[in-house]
Amino acid sequence: MRACLRLALLISLWFNTLIPGMAILAIYALATTQLSDRTCRWLLVPFVPLALTAYTTYPFFLLALCLTRADTQRSAKDLAALLGLFILCFALAMASIYTLNYLFHGIFGIPMAEWRMPNPAHDLASVVENTGLIGSFLTSSASLMSFHFLPLTVFQLALFGWAIWAVGHSDPWRVIYPLAGICLGMGLIFVQTVKTGITLPPRVSGFVWLYYAVLLGLLSQELAARGAGWDRIGRNLLAFVALIYLAFNMLQHRDITAWQADSREMVAQITPADGPIYVSGTYLSLPSGEKSGLQHDLSVAFRLTQLTGRDVVICEMTPDVCAHLPEDVQAGASGAQYEVRNLDVGSVIMLSSTPIREAAHNIPDGG
Numbered sequence: 001m002r003a004c005l006r007l008a009l010l011i012s013l014w015f016n017t018l019i020p021g022m023a024i025l026a027i028y029a030l031a032t033t034q035l036s037d038r039t040c041r042w043l044l045v046p047f048v049p050l051a052l053t054a055y056t057t058y059p060f061f062l063l064a065l066c067l068t069r070a071d072t073q074r075s076a077k078d079l080a081a082l083l084g085l086f087i088l089c090f091a092l093a094m095a096s097i098y099t100l101n102y103l104f105h106g107i108f109g110i111p112m113a114e115w116r117m118p119n120p121a122h123d124l125a126s127v128v129e130n131t132g133l134i135g136s137f138l139t140s141s142a143s144l145m146s147f148h149f150l151p152l153t154v155f156q157l158a159l160f161g162w163a164i165w166a167v168g169h170s171d172p173w174r175v176i177y178p179l180a181g182i183c184l185g186m187g188l189i190f191v192q193t194v195k196t197g198i199t200l201p202p203r204v205s206g207f208v209w210l211y212y213a214v215l216l217g218l219l220s221q222e223l224a225a226r227g228a229g230w231d232r233i234g235r236n237l238l239a240f241v242a243l244i245y246l247a248f249n250m251l252q253h254r255d256i257t258a259w260q261a262d263s264r265e266m267v268a269q270i271t272p273a274d275g276p277i278y279v280s281g282t283y284l285s286l287p288s289g290e291k292s293g294l295q296h297d298l299s300v301a302f303r304l305t306q307l308t309g310r311d312v313v314i315c316e317m318t319p320d321v322c323a324h325l326p327e328d329v330q331a332g333a334s335g336a337q338y339e340v341r342n343l344d345v346g347s348v349i350m351l352s353s354t355p356i357r358e359a360a361h362n363i364p365d366g367g
Helices: 002-012 018-034 037-042 043-053 056-069 075-106 122-147 150-170 174-194 208-226 230-256 258-268 287-292 297-308
Strands: 277-280 312-313 340-343 346-350
Touching: 018 043, 018 056, 018 312, 018 346, 037 043, 037 056, 037 174, 043 056, 043 075, 056 174, 056 208, 075 297, 075 312, 150 208, 150 230, 150 297, 150 346, 174 208, 230 258, 258 287, 258 297, 277 297, 297 312, 297 346
Parallel strands: 277 312, 277 346
Antiparallel strands: 340 346
């Protein structure tokens, strides 16, 4: 039990920069509720570099908090000044990171890891090739944010368009400010994509959802101001959207936790012992692994170690260590389902050797 608790503690700190980064965002968000618009803008100077060291797109959340304030005196001059200040802060943050890398590692810049399969743009042909990654990024982002359900994608885009039209008809600047933030943030992401040739994960566009939520709230207010039953439509619309996301989140949680349930069942069939646990076959054959998004053999090893406190040997990664096992055990389960065998040499979890999906190609060897 103590070993499991220790491992759980280590795993809880996995995203060691994201958690402090969220604290930085929370502090700035609290400041926007207490301080003036002008003060909060100048606070971008220290907060943007701090947020960028935590995660690339965190500064865009800070910009969104400035652009969506209700007390802002909106105008073209004001918008240009805010965006200009943010760009300068972002440039300062990048320069600070480059300088720190040079001082401590002797590299002025941010080298891309090989497992990301970078393809830096160096001529017109490579620029055109990398530009195609933008379409893949937008498609995957729309699919993921809609729980891979196309009708929900269409619904969200239609609702977004309605909010822009309705709010913009009443006050164009209330729409121009969020759209400017979206364009600036996504523009910087697209530049990074073309420059490095790396397919960025959909999560980097998460800041867009802050603008989306604000525009839906403004749409509800706009409908409420019309009266004649529109106020009820506005309230019900927000409730309906919230219920849709709640339902899909529950379904997603069921799928994501499928591997957790499977792994508990595996461990329940293992005889308690001090030796290692051997895993034959491939994790790519697990239906629950596909639902939960397992990306590496080590995902299986780490999970089983967390549950048992024992060492786990993945035969596909280290076949020599499993050479003493019976041949039929090394080959994995013959059917689609896994099988657990408790032998004299140790416990073996036999996964099917027939994969049901392809392995990810941009995962580091370390998992």
